[in-house]
Amino acid sequence: MRLELGALNIVFGPNGCGKSNIYKAIHLLTACADGKFSGYISDEGGLENIMWSGPGAPTDRFPRRLQIGCLTDEFDYQLQVGFPEKLPYPTPVSAGSDR
Incomplete structure (x- = not known):
């Protein structure tokens, strides 16, 4: 999605269409x-809540990565955050050995 913002922007639509997003x-x-990314993620309840806050449990369609950016005449800012790709299970444990 691309959103060009002006000096004043009004977002409207029916419930559940993504205004709050x-x-x-x-x-x-x-x-x-x-510089407050970690605090924002924490305040929102963690990365999983940022990625999925819809009804029910996340499914295989659950987004694994979030990419968001801002482009102006003066700068280009982009952020990517998310979870690693799903690993095949069971995954052997290679850390935490008492030896």
Whole structure:
């Protein structure tokens, strides 16, 4: 999605169409620019809550990565965050040995 913002922006639509997601994405960019990314993620309940806050449990369609950016005449800012790709299970444990 690409969103070009002006001096005044009004976002409207029916319930559940993503208005709050746009608002939160802008706040996430602001937190990143202010060096407060970790605090923002924590305040929102962790990375999993950032990635999925819909009804029910996340499924295989659960997003694994989030990419968000901001492009102006003065700078280009991009953030990518997420979970590693799913590993085949069971995965052998290679750490935590008492030896």
